[in-house]
Amino acid sequence: MSRLSFDLLHTDGPARRGVITTPHGTIQTPVFMPVGTRASVKSLTTDQLARLGPEIILNNTYHLMLRPGVDLVEKLGGVHRFMGWSGSVLTDSGGFQLYSLASIRKIREEGVEFRSHIDGAPYFMSPESAIEIQTRMGVDIAMAFDECPAYGISHAEVEKSMLLTHRWAKRSLATRTTSALFGIVQGGVHLDLRKRSVEEIASMDFDGIAIGGVSVGEPKEEMFEVVNHTAPLLPADRPRYLMGVGTPEDLVNGVAAGIDMFDCVMPTRNARNGTIFTSEGKLSIKNARFAADQGPLDPNCGCVTCTTVSRAYLRHLYVNDEIAASVYNTIHNISFYLDLMRSIRQAIESGSFNTFREGFLSRLSNKEKS
C-alpha cells in the first residue's frame, strides 16, 4: 500500500497525461485542484463541490491548525470525514503564509514563530510539526514546509532562503509517514538557483515535486521563464506541481511546459468578486451591459449556472449582495477550469495539444482586441 503512485500515460511534446493514485482514488492529470483553504471551497457545500467532479482539492495547514485545530480534526476522523469529502486532499504546509503573512512571523532555522492573524496568539511551526499536522489530518498529499520568498529581493537573499527550504525539505521528508509528501523547488526568478534547487529537491525521495515561489508579484514573462526553465529539469517519473497558478492561459502554458498539477484561488476568489472565466475570455458580471442579458455566462458551458440562469439574473444577484451570486459564479468558474483541464487531457491523448493550445491562446487574444 504505497502512499501514492504516478503513471505517465501519454506525452505530447513536453505535455504529459498521467494518473495519480491516492488512498482516495485516482486523479487524472494534468489536473486543476480547487482551493479550499479552511476545509471549504468557499461558497460551495461539499455536495455542490462534489457534483462538479474534482478529484482532488487543497486545504491549508496553517488555517486549519488555528481553527478548528489539529486535535479536533484528527479526533473527528481527519479532513475528509470532517468536511464530508471522499476525494483526495492535498494540503499546503503553511509555507505560503510565510509570504502572505510576512508581517506577523519570524523565521528561524528551527522553524517559524507565527502570530495568529485571528487573535494574535503565538504559534510555532517547524518542518516536523507541519508534516505531522498534515499527516494527523489524514491528507493524501502533504507539502514540505518551505519558505516562499517575496519577489524583488536580492539574489543572495533568495539563495539563503532557498538553502533554508532545502534543509527544511530534508527534515520534512524525515517526518513523512502515511501521507505522501511533495518537495518544493524554490529559487525565485533566478534560473541558476532554480537549477540548484531542482538538483537538491529531486535527489530526495519525495512523492512528487512542486515549483513554488511563483505568482508572487513577478511579471508574467519572468514567471514563465522560470517555469519553462525549471519544469524540464524535474524527474519525469514523479508528478510535477506548479503551486498557486493560475489563469486559464497559465494552465495551458504550464501544461505545455510539462506541469501535471495546478492550484489557484483565482476561479473561486474571482467568482466571489464578480469576474467570470468563459470560453470567450473573462467578463465582469457587475457590468451594466449585462443588466438585461438573457444569455448564459458562457454559451459553451454546460454547468448548472449556465444551464439554469441568465447573465441578467446573475448580475442582479451580485449587485444585491445575494449569497447565491457567489455560489452560482463559483460553480461556473470551477466548472470552467475543470472543463479546460479535461480538454487539455483529451488534446494530449490525441496528440493535438499544440493545436489546442494555439487555438486557445489565439481565441483569447482575439477577444482582447475586440
Next chain:
RNA sequence: GGAGAGUUGGCUGAGCGGUCAAAAGCAGCAGACUGUAAAUCUGCCGGGCCACGCCCUACGGAGGUUCGAAUCCUCCACUCUCCA
C-alpha cells in the same frame, strides 16, 4: 392663529465669511485579484476643455451687505415639530 427648526450634488448628510465644485456614507460606473487575513480592494463619480491647470453652472427662489457668501441681512415659497 402663535412659537420654533429647516430647505446642500441621485439619496442620507457635514459645512456655517475666503483654504468649497462643497466632508463622509450609500447608490452608480469601471478596474484589480495567481500554494485565500479577500462576499475583498482600488479608481472615477456637476459640465466643458488646447485637461496635472483653466472656464462655465451650482448649496430652495429673488434681492442685498462684503474685496469675497452654501455660510450674514431682507422678502417670498415650501417642509417639519410644539402650543392653541
